[in-house]
Amino acid sequence: MWNTLVSIFPYAIAYTIPMLMTSLGGLYSERSGVTNLGLEGLMLVGYFASAITIKMTEATLGVQALPLGLLVGVVAGAIFSILHAFASINLKADQVISGTAINMLAAALTVYLARTISGSGNVRILMGIVRKNVPVLSRIPIIGPLFFSQSYWTTWLCLTIWALSWILLYKTSFGLRLRACGEHPSAVASAGVNVHRMRYFGVIMSGALAGLGGSVILITYSGEFNGTVAGLGFLSIAALIFGQWKPLGILGATFFFGIATTIANVSQVIPSLS
Template identity: 45%
Template sequence: MGLMEILLIVIPSTLLWAAPLIFTGLGGNFSESSGVVNIGLEGLMVIGAFTAIVFNLTFVDVLGNWTPWVALLAAMVVGALLSIMHAVASITFRADQVVSGVAINLFAIGAALFLVKFIYGKGQTDIIQKGFSKVDIPFLSDIPVIGKLLFSNTYYTSFVAIAVAFLAWFVMFKTPFGLRLRAVGEHPMAADTMGINVTRMRYIGVLLSGALAGIGGGVYAQSISSDFGHATISGQGFMALAALIFGKWHPLGVMGAALFFGFAQSLSIIGSNLPFLENIPNVYLLIAPYVLTILALTGFIGRADAPKASGTPYIKGKR
């Protein structure tokens, strides 16, 4: 098997697995930059996946080919709605943000499975008929070599994810809104003194994280799993959190980390087909994202520091 053939398998698969991580990781980025730790990303992805599948199954006859895209919008809205729970607890009621995130995770999987049984009378949904399917992107796939490697046999959602990463970078680092968001996460009291509404900015950060994680779950469900059950999302949200840290709380870093983790995940699945990986146990690829994250935090791969006020509620007038 030549290098070209290997790349033709690996690159589309990497893009496929990275897309949900990019969306969700960016969501986490908005929340943590505003100073709210969100380990509920996993639960938000679960609810996004659930919503997308149910919407897809219900409306596929009406919407036809547009179904998966509209379903993503639905997943986005429901993800944002669930994240209000986290926002209210951790911003307004000063709850421990990690505990509130744990509650979101427990709640999401419980509620989603409860509703699946309520709607369909069984533990798992049917397989959707119209998911995101592999396409050759018009024009771009005609470029010699690159077109075939990057833009053939791939998914639109992966490129939307990458575009959203650049958009998020622009919003966070080139607009007044982004500056305020980061200020609230680094030093809320200073931001408050300058007239920025800390509570409002943090609510926006958390809502964005819910919306993006909902999309991430929806993308995963409609391009990888194609149905919803108890194990549909198993650790994707936490891996997105890992990408957020490995990417050092910077949207483009998050995108890069998510692509790398997508690469590791896809290798662990397709590795047995590749000549040079046949003999390496795939456990190394499975744990790679997590081990690398720990190393990054420890400072072996460039120090990763969280936004300073991340994890602490802001109480007006308290020093």
């Protein structure tokens, strides 16, 4: 049983990280006062942008194409989220409808561009991130084999972003103003805070982090853009609600969903789970 747990745990973490980043992005948007149901579409945009970037540069840049693709995915998600921000904040459109439109537009646009550029709906990359053991920490009994063995460097990057986001939202005056924009926008506006600007920041951050989540899927366990993120964006929204819109809560919720997804995927090939 222990060997089974050690073998599936790295996969559970790999499934958790994209959802964690996307849920964290949804937290920024939600706390600023804008509901973002377009996280699935924003993940897809980051997924596609990373795939195209890496595909075009991997022959010349080698492994350096991977962080470049990650960065482009973040930027693409942030830019695409401006559509939702403009519709929700400036035009006062229904946020649910706007988010749904983002999902539909992203799905159609990315598949169309993939077929136009590559000739098919899939964009395959030739390389990905290699799993490595964390020096020293991977040798700690029990904890080491579970958390610090066979891990991706993107895991530690994303956990750092999660920790910094917790500090930003709950330990700084900027985070206080951002949360106040979602809870008492009129009071914050009377204090001189530009509510529209803060909400734009929240929505754009949600797009950037969702794009990061999609990019992580590509360079860790997927290896190709195939037109879907398999509903992970919607699972991220569920994790955001299940985690009560708190950083620690969404960490636990996404980890729970990550374990459940892993067990569902490997239960047929591991005797002790079948």
